[in-house]
Amino acid sequence: MKVRFIAAAGALAAATALTACGGSSSGSDAAGGPEKLTVWIMKDSVSDAYLARFKKDFEQQHKDTALDIQIQEWDGIGEKVTAALASKDAPDVIEVGNTQVAQYAASGGVTDLGGKVGELKGEDWLPGLAEPGKVDGKQYGIPWYAANRVVIYNKDLFTKAGITGPPKTRDEWLQITGKLNKGTRQGIYLPGQNWYTLAGFIWEDGGELAEESGGTWKGTLDSPEALSGMDFYRSLQALGKGPKDSDEAKPPQADVFAKGDVAQIISVPGGAKIVEQANPALAGKLGFFPIPGRTAGKPGATFTGGSDLIVPAASAHQDAAYQVVKALAGEKWQTDLARTMSYVPNRTSLAKVIENNEGTAAMAAAAAQGRATPNSPQWAAVEASNPIKQYMTAVLTGSDPKKAAKDASESIGKTLNS
Template structure:
């Protein structure tokens, strides 16, 4: 899970061009109704699907397609970009998991099968629109949304109680007030929020109704100069002022989860895997609530990280691969993912996500967003990561407007580079 969630929001930078080996998919030859000798290879990333999910999908697939075999292979995120490129080119994979920020890159170079005509059969009419957005490129469906997650406030109940706080905040003003109380009670880090946690900033921006980049006259441009981006950063800057975390580091340098588990940090904004395990902190001492918005009726926007499932353009078993997708995306198996605390691809299954983290995350996911669905978005996330540099510069005292203009120029150049 930990590796998956990091990769789903960051590893897109490793996506490089994939040259499709053919112009159309190869269809199954199901002579006599037998699938004997056919094997569908599915690549899943380490930490994504529980073993019970894998076993159940394999059993259901092989029962529905007698004679066919499902070969699930677990891949590691390190070096996955090049491995996927090779697999899509040489036909060694049929169905694969791709992070939602990776999908456009693979689709744009011809590596993924167009599933537009199959969307309804796969259950797509019920998919949440904001979750499905990363699976669509230029109006065509190149993948299917599988599961998602987003950040919430994870807090130390013991410290909050000691500071006289009796209920979780529902507005930003209440949140600021609670952080003031934590600070007054002697907590050095009422919230641990490093300066480069751009996923939280992205969520705040989406909550303002803004976008990190926009299309103007057929060209994508950075949008940090917009009023919405400036307002969102003001919120981020105020939250960060309650933190002793460095302004030039992100949430993984060092990992914020272990820091929180030490017991002297009031709160973090994090993913489910960043909450302490019971052996490190009693479960009843860890609380969760959605990042508050300006009003109690609407939480802050959030970045939606997660994974999609896609079929390789040059799969030799395209029809079987689509059949596997239909099984994997069924309510039974989507519900199984939801029960582990993840957000399923359709709202009708939300009630199955019953963990405290999932219940808090679910509220934010309804107003969540993903990064621009562009093949070149990876260039922006790739070091030197202009959004992170921008955030550090402003937090360290640089003028917002001139700094935003500088980094908008960098983002614009990166988004319009030729592949």
Template sequence: MKRKLIAAVGVAGMVIGLAACGDSGDDKGKTDANGNKEITVWVMDGSAPKAWIDEVNKEFEAKHPNTKVKVEIQQWKGIQEKVTTALSETTPPDVIELGNTQTAGYAVTGGLADLTGDKAKLGADAWQKSMLASAEIDGKLYSAPWYAANRVVVYDKKAYAKAGVTPPTTRDEWIAGLEKLKAADASTQPIYLPGQSWYVLAGFIWDEGGDLAVKDGGKWKGQLSTPQAASAMDFYKKLQSFSTAPKDKDEATPQQSTDIVPKGGVASWIGLGWEASGAEKALKDAGKEADFGYFPIPGKTAATSGTVFLGGSNLAVAERSKNKDLAKEWLALAAGKDQMTKYAAETKGALLPNQVGANFTAPAGSFAEAMAKAGVNGKITPVTPGWANVETEPNPIKEFMTKVLKGEDAAKAGEAADKEIAARINK
């Protein structure tokens, strides 16, 4: 997720500005040129398959014939600033997709509707507890968990077969395999790994028993100057040494799945389900054929795969929505078991639905199967309103990674990052 610091005003710092406007959103409601009511839904690029969202809207509009749903696809790049601005306006989108690490930050601004009283209507009892955690703050519900996903290693079966490498189950096997890939074909990167893939690093830190930040005496403090973070970064550095990817960019700059992998010369990379399918399409469009295999990020031992960041999205209703009740009804439909079951099937398990009853049975050897195995060891970033400020560009975790990869001492770079993390997270 790519974001830019908003002139020293973090997401949580918008609370005064949002609260001061005093527009409750319970007025006559937005209407289109024909006098029909209209609700606007913002979803992120890659989150909602067209066939699925068309069906949700068709079902919703059948129940509300005088209401139209306008879906607007958003890009992750710059979305935090865009959402912050939208929630401060008098006519925001009615329903907004938010990253699960960002929801708490927007909740405290007063920009999201309190859905606590709507839990029964929304079907909250069926939602997975691990996903629900990011949707609540101080016992109140501010969004519905929608989907979650985690990264796995995507590899070129032909490149692995040529080098005599099989999917590893431990870190040591992983490194040994990359060595063999390097020896087998000097023109191919054993792994494409940009220097700032911080969600990958987070998993390594958790593997070491560390964390990105911890609460101490009512305040949060960063943990990148710890021995655990240094050890995790050392392993990341070993992996990155097999890649020619830039040390000061993340996986979306350029987008690894559509801008890098289709050009060839990449034996493996770490990505999400939508990236894997995007790479397959890009290769097909280029007249090539994808032959991918998938395996969980290896752990220190074969007994447990590596810990992974369980990222995902929630769906929230804007506090100033002009059609708040209709927005809640759309949300209840989209996040309900029937539509989530269809969602899981439509995404073929590339994204995990918000409830176990809607799960998709993944085919053997698929991305979904590898993701499900890895997801057992999933974790999320600290659930606190200030965490959204940490992710805002320039992200101190990413800067820490680049410094270490370019030779700076991990403890020294970690101290600078921890100072910035504390300043942001405690706003």
């Protein structure tokens, strides 16, 4: 599902949305007038000012097109998009969560843009955005923006512990976190059910959450590689006092970190703004680094969330809709988006445009190793029951890791094959 990153919270404009939510309004306002294209953008994805700049520029460049940008609510969006794709009056361009593309593509109502990948510089796309958009060899989703987790750390606590800089490898990360974990101070606050973080550790060790072969899915948390990733998670989680039976929202980890006695949390960079709001004394004292990998010089694998753009097959303006996608995914508006919203651009070569922002630069470095959840229309159902969380708690509370992993893998496979 789409990850609603708080990285953009401080950047969002408070102005009223450009238009109210609504259905498609494709067509022209008057005979001989410009062609009206309906574009659905999710609430809080980007600022109104950004959309206003894009609309003005696009319409100047395409005199025969008028954009009707409609802001959509996240609640209930899955059903709304599915209904739109099945209708004869669909919007022309829709923003969707990167891991939702497979679900929508399964309906048969999304246009394959595979023939445009070269023109869109697809060889430069972030893997974590490009891969979920490609289903059965067809490119339905075009990467728009990305965001992923990094480590936010308290610089004062690092200094007091005699640590001069962020770790370069996972082994070094464990060492310095152990050094930071002293007395009432927590080396890291890592809740037991932060499964997106676990996914990165599993991928880094060569494992997968699930794999498909011959049309059949199999959960793979019980592979040696995936078990190794869980073992690293267990070692890291033990160097703090995070609960073993809840995730980062219960209690909100930003509130825990804001108390000042936690050295590190794993979060999107925008989490630092929430921490500083809770404790202004920490303003300017927080640093960022990518989740370390097994070897120096290469960040660890991490889950990449974000959005793709799709064109419904029912759109009556396929060529014009593609021009909207091409512009939003192109260098000019990717650069504007990254600087406005502190997102990671869809291309690895554009990471330089945010290098002056410490948090976003760390996020961009990690995004190069970004991955997405298994590309199945049924993955949303896995997340709904989430046997991965139950598996993590079982291991952290002393259950046999192999048995717990096997049970969770069987549950994942059953759901994906349902």
